[in-house]
Amino acid sequence: xxxxxxxxxLTKKFxxxxxVDACSFTVKEGSITALIGPNGxxxxxxxxxxxxxxxxxxxxxxxAGSSIRKQSPxxxxxxxxxxxxxxxxxxxxxxxxxNLVVAGGGKWTNLFGRxxxxxxxxxxxxxxxxxxxxxxxxxxxxxxxxxxxxxxxFASVLMSxxxxxxxxxxxxxxxxxxxxxxxxxxxxxNAAGVTFLIVxxxxxxxxxxxxxxIVLDRGKTIAVGDPETVQSDPRVLxxxxxx
Amino acid sequence: xxxxIQGIILGVLTGGVYAxxxxxxxxxxxxxxxxxxxxxxxxxASAYLAFSLFTQxxxxxxxxxxxxxxxxxxxxxxxxxxxxxxxxxxxxxQLSLLITFALAMLVEGILSMTYRTTYRSINxxxxxxxxxxxxxxxxxxxLYGFIVSCxxxxxxxxxxxxxxxxxAIRATVQNPQSATLLGVDSVRVKAYGFGLGISTAAASGxxxxxxxxxxxxxxxxxxxxxxxxxVLGGLGSIGGAVLAGVIIGVVSxxxxxxxxxxxxxMTFFVVLILVLLVRPQGMFGRVERGAL
Amino acid sequence: MKLSKKGASPFFxxxxxxxxxxxxxxxxxxxxxxxxxxxxxxxFFTVLYAAMSVxxxxxxxxxxxxxxxxxxxxxxxxxxxxxxxxxxxxxTNGWQPFFMLPLVGLxxxxxxxxxxxxxxxxxxxxxxxxxxxxxxxxxxxxxxxKSITGGAQGAGLSVAPFHLDIFEQPFYFAAATxxxxxxxxxxxxxxxxxxxxxxxxxxDEDKARGVGVRTTGIKVITFAVSVGxxxxxxxIWAYYLGFxxxxxxxxxxxxxxxxxxxxxxxxATVWGPVLGAAILMPAQQLLAYYVGGSQIxxxxxxxxxxxxxxxxxxxxxxxxxxxxRMDSMATKGDLSGTSTTPVTTGGSKS
Numbered sequence: 066x067x068x069x070x071x072x073x074x075l076t077k078k079f080x081x082x083x084x085v086d087a088c089s090f091t092v093k094e095g096s097i098t099a100l101i102g103p104n105g106x107x108x109x110x111x112x113x114x115x116x117x118x119x120x121x122x123x124x125x126x127x128x129a130g131s132s133i134r135k136q137s138p139x140x141x142x143x144x145x146x147x148x149x150x151x152x153x154x155x156x157x158x159x160x161x162x163x164n165l166v167v168a169g170g171g172k173w174t175n176l177f178g179r180x181x182x183x184x185x186x187x188x189x190x191x192x193x194x195x196x197x198x199x200x201x202x203x204x205x206x207x208x209x210x211x212x213x214x215x216x217x218x219f220a221s222v223l224m225s226x227x228x229x230x231x232x233x234x235x236x237x238x239x240x241x242x243x244x245x246x247x248x249x250x251x252x253x254x255n256a257a258g259v260t261f262l263i264v265x266x267x268x269x270x271x272x273x274x275x276x277x278x279i280v281l282d283r284g285k286t287i288a289v290g291d292p293e294t295v296q297s298d299p300r301v302l303x304x305x306x307x308x
Numbered sequence: 309x310x311x312x313i314q315g316i317i318l319g320v321l322t323g324g325v326y327a328x329x330x331x332x333x334x335x336x337x338x339x340x341x342x343x344x345x346x347x348x349x350x351x352x353a354s355a356y357l358a359f360s361l362f363t364q365x366x367x368x369x370x371x372x373x374x375x376x377x378x379x380x381x382x383x384x385x386x387x388x389x390x391x392x393x394x395x396x397x398x399x400x401x402q403l404s405l406l407i408t409f410a411l412a413m414l415v416e417g418i419l420s421m422t423y424r425t426t427y428r429s430i431n432x433x434x435x436x437x438x439x440x441x442x443x444x445x446x447x448x449x450x451l452y453g454f455i456v457s458c459x460x461x462x463x464x465x466x467x468x469x470x471x472x473x474x475x476a477i478r479a480t481v482q483n484p485q486s487a488t489l490l491g492v493d494s495v496r497v498k499a500y501g502f503g504l505g506i507s508t509a510a511a512s513g514x515x516x517x518x519x520x521x522x523x524x525x526x527x528x529x530x531x532x533x534x535x536x537x538x539v540l541g542g543l544g545s546i547g548g549a550v551l552a553g554v555i556i557g558v559v560s561x562x563x564x565x566x567x568x569x570x571x572x573x574m575t576f577f578v579v580l581i582l583v584l585l586v587r588p589q590g591m592f593g594r595v596e597r598g599a600l
Numbered sequence: 601m602k603l604s605k606k607g608a609s610p611f612f613x614x615x616x617x618x619x620x621x622x623x624x625x626x627x628x629x630x631x632x633x634x635x636x637x638x639x640x641x642x643x644f645f646t647v648l649y650a651a652m653s654v655x656x657x658x659x660x661x662x663x664x665x666x667x668x669x670x671x672x673x674x675x676x677x678x679x680x681x682x683x684x685x686x687x688x689x690x691x692t693n694g695w696q697p698f699f700m701l702p703l704v705g706l707x708x709x710x711x712x713x714x715x716x717x718x719x720x721x722x723x724x725x726x727x728x729x730x731x732x733x734x735x736x737x738x739x740x741x742x743x744x745x746k747s748i749t750g751g752a753q754g755a756g757l758s759v760a761p762f763h764l765d766i767f768e769q770p771f772y773f774a775a776a777t778x779x780x781x782x783x784x785x786x787x788x789x790x791x792x793x794x795x796x797x798x799x800x801x802x803x804d805e806d807k808a809r810g811v812g813v814r815t816t817g818i819k820v821i822t823f824a825v826s827v828g829x830x831x832x833x834x835x836i837w838a839y840y841l842g843f844x845x846x847x848x849x850x851x852x853x854x855x856x857x858x859x860x861x862x863x864x865x866x867x868a869t870v871w872g873p874v875l876g877a878a879i880l881m882p883a884q885q886l887l888a889y890y891v892g893g894s895q896i897x898x899x900x901x902x903x904x905x906x907x908x909x910x911x912x913x914x915x916x917x918x919x920x921x922x923x924x925r926m927d928s929m930a931t932k933g934d935l936s937g938t939s940t941t942p943v944t945t946g947g948s949k950s
Contacts, residue, residue, distance in 0.1 A: 118806065142812040156803040158868075159796060167796045168811035176794045176818070181609040225812060343725045345668075345732060394910055399802075402666055403909055405728050406859060409668060410905040413856055417898030528852065532736040535729040543725070570744050577737045580730065581718060588722040 068127075069094040069229055069260050070115070070146075075124035077107075077114055077284075084110045086284035087124070092229070097251060097261045099275035099292075101268075103305050107284040108264045109151060112231050116148045117141050129228070143170060145228035151237060151264075153214040157207035161198055161217055164206050165189040168221040188224065196220045196250070212243045219247070223254065230254075232263045236270055248274050272296070280304065314444050315565035316558055321450040323557020324457040325515045329530075330537040330549040331464060332508030338481035338544035339501035340392070341401065345408040348531030349415035350506050354380060354513020355522050356423055359430050369430050369514040370456055376510035384506030387411065388499045412527060420524035429521040453515035460511050461550060467504070468546070477501050481544060529573070536576040540583050542593025552591060555579075611791050619871070623783075627776045631769070638889075640768035644775055644840065646881035648833050651779040652854075653861040653873030654786055655829035659822050660859065661867035662789060664802030665724055668855050669731030672738035673708045673827040675849035677834030679742070679749055680704050681757070682844055688758035697757075697839045698774045701832045708831030709824040716823035720816070735850060742846030754845040757838060771840045778836065779874070782829050786870045798822065799868070853898060857884075860905045866915030875917060880904075 070092040077085040085107045092098045100108050113119040115126055117138045126134045128146055141147070156164050166185045181189075193199045196216045201209060206217060215235065222230055235251070236244045244267070251261055251274060265271050271278060271292065278295045280288040282304035288295050295301055329351055336344045357376050358369040367375070391407050437448035468474035479487040480497050488494050516522065516530070537556050541548025556576055564572035583590060631643050652670065660666045681704055684690075685697050719730035742749050749755055762770055789795040797818050800808040809815050838844050858873075861880050866872030884897055912919060 116810065118810070138806075138810040139812050139814065142810060148810065150807070154804050154807040156800045156807070158799050158803050163796050163799075167793070167800050167808075167813065170812040171793075173814065173817075176797060176814075177792055179609055179611055180791055180793055180796060221811065337725075343728060345728070391906055391910065395913070399664065402664060402724060403913055405725065406666055406863075407906065407909055409732075409859075410856065410902045410909070413852070413898055414902035414906070417896075417902060421896075421899065528732075528736045528739070532733040535733060539726065539729060573740055574737060577733055580733060584718050584721065584726065584730070588726070 067094050068092070069129060070262065071125070071127040072111070072115065073125040073127075075111065075114055075126060076122045077110055077119065078122055084284055085114060085121075088281065088284055088286055090279045090286050090289060092260060092262050094228075094260050095255070095258065096277065097255050097263065097275045099271045099278045100262060100264045100281060101266075101271060101278060102281035106281040106304070108281055109233060110284075111281070112148060112233055112264060116146065116231060142225060142227075145225070146231075147222040147225065147227045147229075148231035149215075149218045149222055149233055149235065151233045153211070153218040155206040155209070155214050155217050155221070158205065160203050160205055161209070162186070162189050162193065162202045164217055165192060165221050165224050168224045170225040192220045192223060197246075212239050215239055215243070216246070219250065223259075227259060229260045229262065232261060232265075234264055234266060236265065236267050244270060310443075311565045312562065315562040317444055317446060318450065318565075319558030319561030320554055321446070321454040321557075322519070322561060323554035324454040325512055325519070325553075326533065326537050326557050327550040327553030328457040328460055328508055328515075329512040330534050330541065330553045331461060331546045332505040332512075333534050334538045334541060334544055334546055334549040335464075335477075335508075336502055336505035337538065338546070339477060339505075340404070340498050342392070342404045342408065343535070343543075344502075344505065345405065345531060346387075346411040346415060347505070347509060347534055348527035348529075349412040349419075350380060350383070350509035351513045351516055351530055352522055352524065352527045353415050353419060354510045355430075355517035356419055356428070356513075357510075358514040358517050359423075359428055362430050362432070368432060369518055370452060373456065373460075373511045373514050376514065377507050380510040381503040381507035384503035385499050387506070388502040392502065393495060393499065412531070416524050416527060423524065425523050425525065427521040427523045428517075430517045432518065435518070449515075449518040453518060456511060456515060460508065464504075464508065464546075473497075473500065477504075533576045536580040536583075539580055539590055542590030545590070545592035548590060548592035609791070616787065620783075620787075623874075624780065627779075631772060637768065640772060642882055642885045644768055644772045645885065646877055647772065647779050648775040648836060649857060649861060649881050650874045650877035651775060651782045652830050652833045653858045653865075653877050654779065654782040654870075655826045655833075656858045657862045657867060657869075657873045658782075658786060658789065658826040659819075660826075661862055661869075661872075662786075662795065662798040662802065663819055663822055665720065665727050665819065665823070666859070667731045667823070667826070668728055668852075668859075669734040669738075670827060670830045670858060671850055671852060671854040672731075672735045673712065673830045674834035674837070674854055675738055675742060675846070675851075676711070677704050677708055677831030678838035678844050678849045679755065679834075680707060680831070681835035681838045682755045683748055685757045685839065686755070691758050691761070694761045694770065697760075697835065698770070701774070701778075701835050704835045705828040705832040709828035712824040712827045713820060716820040717816070720819045720823070735852060735855065739846055739850040742850050749846060752846065754843055756843045759842055760839060768840075771836060774836050775833070778829065778832055783870060783874070785825060785829075790870060794818065802868070853901070856901050856905065860901055860908070863905070863913075863915055864908055866917030866919070869915075869917050869921075872915050872917040876915070 068091045072091070073089045074087045075085055075089070076083070076087055088107070088111060100111065102108055110119065114121045117136050121134060125132060128144065133141060156167065159167060162181065166181055166189055169185060169188065190199070193202050198213065198216060198220065201213065206214065209217060219235065235247045239247065248270065255261060263275060276291050277289055278292050279286060280295055280301050287300050287304060288298045329347065333344055333347045336342065354376050358372045361367040361372045361375065362369055391411065392404050395403050434448040439446045439448065439451065468478060476487070476492045476497050479490060479492055480494065480501070484494060533556065537552045538549055540556065541552035556579060559579060560572045560575040563575045627647070631640055652674070656667065656670055681697055681700065684700060690696060715730070715734065719727045743751055789798065797813045800813050801815055801819060805815055834849065857880070861876030862873045863876070864879060865874065865876030887897060887900065
């Protein structure tokens with residue numbers, strides 16, 4: 066398996082605080098990699114740095130072999146790297162279907178085409194069906210429940226057929242049945258060739274779904290390996306239980 | 309050379325007043341994340357109040373500060389309670405910006421009804437006095453105005469650093485969510501923070517009225533300058549606003565003596581555009597952590 | 601409510617075409633019914649402000665970037681027209697200034713590109729700051745660039761050679777054409793992906809960037825189109841009055857009027873701003889007729905504005921449409937399985 070994402074010595078400071086401290090890791094193509102760590106260990110900041118939402122101070126980020134450190138979220142999206150947010154972010158004033166279509170990308174000139182073309186509709190219908198959102202397709206996103214929003218956000222980042230998806234806590238605040246649904250979707254898209262990097266607090270989810278697991282503590286990578294190895298690593302236990 | 313130094317002195321003195329006005333403006337942004345477009349209108353309203361107190365009762369504008377400051381604080385708190393607090397919808401941010409714009413218009417309208425639109429100036433006994441310091445002439449009003457501004461900035465600093473209320477405000481500026489978790493009553497902090505911000509307009513108004521002729525429409529000029537100062541300093545940074553006030557004061561005053569008084573009015577706009585091109589977050593502003 | 605039909609969303613709907621037809625008919629017939637000069641005058645201003653409100657709505661409503669500097673471009677358009685038609689030599693049949701308008705609008709739009717780019721790099725607050733400052737700068741230039749604007753003494757255009765009986769009519773029809781043009785653009789936006797992109801920018805710009813919406817280009821061009829129309833309105837206005845002064849050409853009252861009209865009728869809708877203008881402009885004209893004095897409308901505008909923001913922040917049309925939508929959903933029981941209270945998302949546009 067080749068490396069799809071390589072992060073090397075990535076560093077970000079907020080004033081005095083070093084949120085990400087010379088962090089390095091790689092994500093292999095076709096894997097479901099987890100990024101875990103205690104609260105405040107810099108997981109979300111790493112996501113923000115990789116996806117271009119925050120400028121990093123120093124270090125390297127490579128995606129599919131080319132440097133992407135200074136690129137905007139939009140151009141990364143077009144290259145096939147995309148993400149979700151911890152607090153599911155959907156466009157409240159657009160319908161569920163439109164949320165998907167607007168994330169569908171495409172050329173400049175498409176902007177002047179119809180709001181929803183037949184092609185958009187069939188592509189969206191597929192995802193809506195898969196994520197069991199068809200019955201709410203014409204509701205505004207603001208009218209959805211929390212769990213439905215999580216699903217919608219997940220579905221919408223898949224519209225552009227990405228290579229790497231970064232999921233920020235896909236199960237946070239979601240009921241147990243929906244957690245299983247999430248796991249199923251992640252596995253089935255992974256089988257179809259999408260690589261995942263997942264920040265997650267729910268350890269049982271991580272153990273069931275992800276391999277390998279990367280552990281961050283205070284902005285540094287402290288352990289990498291399969292779930293069992295990482296779980297028994299004394300440094301990891303220290304990071305979670307220490308202080 | 310002489311005129312240049314003269315210009316710099318003048319600029320620092322005027323800049324002190326901008327610093328005071330802008331610190332209130334930026335404080336409001338820090339607490340509420342709202343650009344208060346009515347700050348200039350409240351400064352002009354205070355200038356009119358000082359004018360009336362002086363012409364009707366003979367109260368010196370710099371003494372009138374003691375009356376107008378609590379009044380402006382009250383107006384700020386009430387204004388917040390009436391117009392800003394009730395906003396609940398998802399775009400409260402955009403709405404509150406426009407509400408402050410409407411408030412500015414309302415104040416301007418009331419002022420032009422009460423005082424007409426002719427230019428006024430406050431002519432105190434020391435209006436034309438000037439000191440000679442090392443061969444440079446320094447007008448008394450500018451010097452007094454500068455001193456009063458500095459004193460009030462120090463008072464503001466003490467309020468923010470040493471009092472419980474000040475700590476609540478600073479916590480809210482840094483992180484509204486954790487401030488609420490720590491037991492800070494966010495609605496009250498916002499209301500008082502808004503009041504405190506507006507109250508800096510009172511003294512600024514008195515000094516502004518002493519320095520320049522003004523009418524009800526002067527607040528556009530003023531708000532444009534203030535906003536440039538605040539952007540240069542970094543939105544939400546009081547230290548930045550003070551420094552930026554002095555910088556813009558000096559730049560425009562030097563432009564006035566070396567180039568043309570008319571066009572020096574435009575310097576702040578040039579500064580604004582340059583800041584936005586080079587360093588959009590200003591000198592001390594934090595980069596917005598949009599994704600978080 | 602209806603389920604998504606198979607196939608593409610239609611570009612022209614029958615109801616859309618019908619409403620457009622009715623508007624055109626009203627614009628043509630209305631003034632014929634009341635041929636007094638003051639009615640023509642009132643209709644002219646109503647239609648002119650409606651056009652400007654529709655234009656403001658493109659950037660302020662659809663994209664959620666509240667511009668406070670549209671009056672600057674109104675004034676620039678006015679002075680551009682005034683300086684082209686200072687002398688009567690090129691004004692043969694009187695229609696030339698109208699034909700010149702697209703060029704004036706294009707000029708304003710081009711001028712807006714760098715300004716928009718700088719102002720919209722960092723979110724709505726800075727945008728408001730730059731635009732309100734721009735208005736003041738434009739006003740200062742209006743007073744000081746005496747060779748172009750004549751300063752405080754004002755600038756005159758050559759008088760339009762229309763017969764006095766029908767003097768207002770060419771201006772009215774020019775403004776009505778501009779209104780239809782602006783509404784056409786607004787309609788186009790609601791029917792294309794551009795509209796969805798603008799809505800996504802308004803709802804959550806960071807997220808929009810993250811799903812590949814070309815936010816910068818879209819914002820800047822929308823701003824340019826919006827002020828281009830506003831500049832053209834300024835041109836018509838200048839030619840109508842024949843003599844313009846900086847304090848009226850660059851009047852913040854223009855900004856607050858069009859913002860108020862848009863908010864009253866309903867942001868981000870095609871018809872909201874038109875409705876707002878149709879309510880407010882005649883009211884203002886009547887107020888001016890009976891009371892007089894512009895300080896009054898400053899206070900009245902500000903007060904109405906504050907009231908609308910507090911009581912009807914979404915405006916008349918969206919409130920009405922939303923109620924109708926809720927009613928129809930309630931009758932069909934379509935809300936089952938979804939939360940009934942719309943919760944807001946964490947869009948951070950500060």
